[in-house]
Amino acid sequence: xxxxxxDPPSFGDQLRQWRGQxxxxxxxxxxxxxxxxxxxxxxxxxxxxxxxxxxxxxxxxLGVPLRGRNALLLAxxxxxxxxxxxxxxxxxxxxxxxxxxxxxxYEPFPALAIDRHWNMIEGNRIxxxxxxxxxxxxxxxxxxxxxxxxxxxGVAPRVVNLPEWRGALFxxxxxxxxxxxxPALAEFLAELRSYPGGESTAVAGYPLAIPLIIDTPLGxxxxxxxxxVFGSPVDVTLSEIAIESLLPADEQTLEALRKL
Numbered sequence: 001x002x003x004x005x006x007d008p009p010s011f012g013d014q015l016r017q018w019r020g021q022x023x024x025x026x027x028x029x030x031x032x033x034x035x036x037x038x039x040x041x042x043x044x045x046x047x048x049x050x051x052x053x054x055x056x057x058x059x060x061x062l063g064v065p066l067r068g069r070n071a072l073l074l075a076x077x078x079x080x081x082x083x084x085x086x087x088x089x090x091x092x093x094x095x096x097x098x099x100x101x102x103x104x105x106y107e108p109f110p111a112l113a114i115d116r117h118w119n120m121i122e123g124n125r126i127x128x129x130x131x132x133x134x135x136x137x138x139x140x141x142x143x144x145x146x147x148x149x150x151x152x153x154g155v156a157p158r159v160v161n162l163p164e165w166r167g168a169l170f171x172x173x174x175x176x177x178x179x180x181x182x183p184a185l186a187e188f189l190a191e192l193r194s195y196p197g198g199e200s201t202a203v204a205g206y207p208l209a210i211p212l213i214i215d216t217p218l219g220x221x222x223x224x225x226x227x228x229v230f231g232s233p234v235d236v237t238l239s240e241i242a243i244e245s246l247l248p249a250d251e252q253t254l255e256a257l258r259k260l
Contacts (some may be wrong), residue, residue, distance in 0.1 A: 011055070011075035012044040018062045020179055022231040032061040052078045064237045065180055067187060084236035087121055097121075104227075106245050108257045110223070116240035117184060118146045129153065129260060131215060144174075145244065146188075149212075150195050160213040160220065163200035165230075166192075168210040169200060209247045222249040 016203070019029055026044070030037040037053075042048035043058075050058070055076050056245050057101035059069040070080035085091045092144065099113045103124040110130055112123035119142035135153035138144075146169055148154040170189065176183045193199075205209065210222045223246035248254040 008075065009221060010046060011050065011072060014068075014072055014075055015044055015058060015062075017181065018059075018064055019089045021178055022062050026056070029058065029061060033057050036142050043175050052076075053057055056081065063179075066233070068181060070236065082098070082234060082236050082239075085238055087241070088117075092237070095241075099241070099243070102243055108260055109247055111243060111245040113236075113241055113243050114145055116180065116182065117188065118144050118231060120145050121241065126260065127259070130214070132217070133158075140207060146192060150197065150242035152158075152196055153259060155214065156195070156197055158215045159217060161210070164206075164210050165212055166197050167199045167201045171201075208249075211245065216258055219252065221253045223247065223253060224249045 006080045019026070024032075026040050031038045033040070033054075039048065043054070044049045052073065055072050055078065056069065057071055064072065066082045067084075070082055070084070087096065096152065099122055103111045103113065103122060107124050107126055107185070110124065110126040112127050113121040115121060123143075126255055131148060131252055134148055134155060135151075137156050138148050148165060149159075150156050150169065156162055170192070173185060173189045173192075176182075177189065208223055212221075212225065213225070214221050226245050226247060228243040230238050248257060
């Protein structure tokens with residue numbers, strides 16, 4: 001029995017969805033984009049076709065990621081504005097070299113590069129040292145950093161403050177879902193919540209941020225996470241790559257990592 005593929009969302013539907021995610025009314029967006037709310041209403045309902053420049057202006061006002069901007073352009077009948085080259089392609093060799101250099105520079109602190117779904121593109125040797133004892137099936141490519149962190153056969157049994165750590169990661173994922181509108185991330189969050197370990201939003205005793213407190217052969221380490229992205233990416237793939245670094249939160253962790 002054949003199935004009929006659903007039509008992709010129209011430009012107006014996508015624009016309305018992004019407005020909702022940004023909690024902006026038509027009037028709010030019209031003022032931000034310096035157009036009339038009447039014209040914006042016509043664009044959303046399909047009574048008026050937006051120009052290419054108008055699509056990009058509305059996307060900019062809504063803070064739509066590059067992937068979403070391309071989708072809006074396609075829905076409005078225009079070619080995508082931003083290329084999307086695979087990270088393993090020859091065209092991305094310079095980017096890969098930069099990522100490798102940055103990860104190496106972070107040693108002896110753990111650092112890894114991840115894509116939009118938290119799949120690890122590359123990690124420095126300290127990251128893999130912390131993954132000792134993780135079940136082999138979790139280390140099959142693509143390695144997912146959050147899944148390894150929270151899975152009961154991953155690092156989770158060694159995380160001292162697992163409920164707080166889970167809560168911190170879940171909060172980041174919720175923010176990422178709201179920003180990107182990616183349904184795959186929503187499914188991923190549901191999977192992670194099915195793992196044991198509880199969830200806590202308690203921040204008492206954490207003056208800066210909730211650290212990852214983990215027992216290792218080096219002793220108990222306390223690590224603060226920091227995330228870095230390319231400043232002005234013009235490629236979809238690059239715009240979705242982040243460098244996640246884990247920096248020592250105390251002197252004991254600093255000394256242990258230096259010895260490693």
